[in-house]
Amino acid sequence: MRPGEVVTCVKYFSVYAPWREDSYRRHQTYVAALKARNVQFVEGKFKSKPVRCRRCQLPYTTHEEKETDVNIGVHLMADALKGRFDRALVVSADTDLNAAVRHTREETTGQIRKLILSRHLGA
Secondary structure, three states: OOOOOOOOOOEEEEOOOOOOHHHHHHHHHHHHHHHHOOOEEEEOEEEEEEEEOOOOOOEEEEEEEEOHHHHHHHHHHHHHHOOOOOEEEEEEOOHHHHHHHHHHHHHOOOEEEEEEOOOOOOO
16 A cells, blocks of 8 residues: 555455355354454355266256356446545456456556466465
8 A cells, every 4th residue: 555545445255155064154254254344245146056977977066156256347347437446456366357357447547456366375
Protein backbone atom coordinates (compact mmCIF):
# COMPACT_ATOMS: atom_id res chain seq x y z
CA MET A 1 0.00 0.00 0.00
CA ARG A 2 1.02 3.54 -0.66
CA PRO A 3 1.07 6.20 2.05
CA GLY A 4 -2.41 7.59 2.57
CA GLU A 5 -4.20 4.60 1.05
CA VAL A 6 -6.92 2.83 3.00
CA VAL A 7 -8.38 -0.63 2.47
CA THR A 8 -12.12 -0.08 2.14
CA CYS A 9 -13.31 -3.58 1.29
CA VAL A 10 -12.04 -7.15 1.25
CA LYS A 11 -14.09 -9.88 -0.41
CA TYR A 12 -13.58 -13.62 -0.11
CA PHE A 13 -15.09 -15.78 -2.86
CA SER A 14 -15.44 -19.49 -2.18
CA VAL A 15 -17.84 -22.39 -1.85
CA TYR A 16 -18.51 -24.91 0.90
CA ALA A 17 -18.18 -28.66 0.31
CA PRO A 18 -20.74 -30.06 2.79
CA TRP A 19 -20.14 -33.69 1.80
CA ARG A 20 -16.60 -33.36 3.25
CA GLU A 21 -17.58 -32.90 6.89
CA ASP A 22 -14.22 -32.01 8.46
CA SER A 23 -13.28 -29.67 5.65
CA TYR A 24 -16.76 -28.12 5.71
CA ARG A 25 -16.54 -27.34 9.44
CA ARG A 26 -13.04 -25.86 9.10
CA HIS A 27 -14.16 -23.76 6.16
CA GLN A 28 -17.17 -22.46 8.12
CA THR A 29 -14.87 -21.53 11.01
CA TYR A 30 -12.50 -19.76 8.62
CA VAL A 31 -15.33 -17.81 6.97
CA ALA A 32 -16.73 -16.84 10.39
CA ALA A 33 -13.29 -15.50 11.37
CA LEU A 34 -13.11 -13.50 8.13
CA LYS A 35 -16.59 -12.09 8.65
CA ALA A 36 -15.61 -11.06 12.19
CA ARG A 37 -12.91 -8.91 10.52
CA ASN A 38 -15.50 -7.37 8.15
CA VAL A 39 -14.51 -9.46 5.13
CA GLN A 40 -17.46 -9.93 2.79
CA PHE A 41 -18.06 -13.61 1.93
CA VAL A 42 -19.46 -14.26 -1.54
CA GLU A 43 -20.54 -17.87 -1.83
CA GLY A 44 -20.63 -19.88 -5.03
CA LYS A 45 -22.01 -23.37 -5.28
CA PHE A 46 -21.17 -26.89 -6.35
CA LYS A 47 -22.98 -28.79 -9.07
CA SER A 48 -23.18 -32.57 -8.78
CA LYS A 49 -21.84 -34.32 -11.84
CA PRO A 50 -22.50 -38.03 -12.46
CA VAL A 51 -19.55 -39.78 -14.10
CA ARG A 52 -18.36 -43.33 -14.77
CA CYS A 53 -15.07 -44.89 -13.83
CA ARG A 54 -12.88 -45.26 -16.92
CA ARG A 55 -11.68 -48.69 -15.83
CA CYS A 56 -14.74 -50.44 -14.44
CA GLN A 57 -17.55 -48.20 -15.72
CA LEU A 58 -19.18 -47.99 -12.27
CA PRO A 59 -21.05 -44.71 -11.79
CA TYR A 60 -20.11 -42.20 -9.09
CA THR A 61 -20.74 -38.53 -8.38
CA THR A 62 -18.17 -35.79 -8.48
CA HIS A 63 -18.66 -32.06 -7.91
CA GLU A 64 -17.85 -29.01 -10.00
CA GLU A 65 -17.39 -25.59 -8.46
CA LYS A 66 -19.71 -23.07 -10.09
CA GLU A 67 -20.07 -19.30 -10.01
CA THR A 68 -16.93 -18.40 -8.03
CA ASP A 69 -14.92 -17.02 -10.96
CA VAL A 70 -18.05 -15.41 -12.42
CA ASN A 71 -18.84 -13.82 -9.05
CA ILE A 72 -15.33 -12.38 -8.86
CA GLY A 73 -15.56 -10.94 -12.37
CA VAL A 74 -19.02 -9.46 -11.81
CA HIS A 75 -18.07 -7.92 -8.46
CA LEU A 76 -14.83 -6.52 -9.91
CA MET A 77 -16.60 -4.87 -12.84
CA ALA A 78 -19.53 -3.59 -10.73
CA ASP A 79 -17.21 -2.15 -8.08
CA ALA A 80 -15.08 -0.49 -10.78
CA LEU A 81 -18.07 0.98 -12.62
CA LYS A 82 -19.49 2.34 -9.35
CA GLY A 83 -16.14 3.91 -8.43
CA ARG A 84 -15.75 1.83 -5.27
CA PHE A 85 -11.97 1.62 -5.61
CA ASP A 86 -8.99 3.47 -6.98
CA ARG A 87 -6.88 0.31 -6.97
CA ALA A 88 -7.96 -3.33 -6.69
CA LEU A 89 -5.96 -6.49 -6.06
CA VAL A 90 -7.27 -9.86 -7.26
CA VAL A 91 -5.51 -12.82 -5.64
CA SER A 92 -6.20 -16.11 -7.40
CA ALA A 93 -4.69 -19.12 -9.11
CA ASP A 94 -7.57 -19.18 -11.63
CA THR A 95 -6.54 -18.01 -15.09
CA ASP A 96 -10.23 -17.83 -16.06
CA LEU A 97 -10.21 -14.44 -14.32
CA ASN A 98 -7.69 -12.92 -16.73
CA ALA A 99 -10.38 -11.79 -19.17
CA ALA A 100 -12.48 -10.18 -16.41
CA VAL A 101 -9.45 -8.32 -15.08
CA ARG A 102 -8.38 -7.22 -18.57
CA HIS A 103 -11.86 -6.02 -19.60
CA THR A 104 -12.42 -4.20 -16.32
CA ARG A 105 -9.08 -2.41 -16.79
CA GLU A 106 -10.05 -1.45 -20.35
CA GLU A 107 -13.55 -0.22 -19.50
CA THR A 108 -12.84 1.68 -16.28
CA THR A 109 -10.31 4.04 -14.76
CA GLY A 110 -9.46 1.94 -11.70
CA GLN A 111 -6.08 0.28 -11.42
CA ILE A 112 -6.29 -3.49 -11.07
CA ARG A 113 -3.51 -5.89 -10.25
CA LYS A 114 -3.81 -9.66 -10.39
CA LEU A 115 -1.54 -11.64 -8.12
CA ILE A 116 -1.36 -15.21 -9.39
CA LEU A 117 -0.85 -17.84 -6.71
CA SER A 118 0.44 -21.27 -7.53
CA ARG A 119 -2.11 -24.00 -6.91
CA HIS A 120 0.71 -25.87 -5.19
CA LEU A 121 1.71 -23.08 -2.82
CA GLY A 122 3.45 -24.62 0.17
CA ALA A 123 3.53 -28.07 -1.41
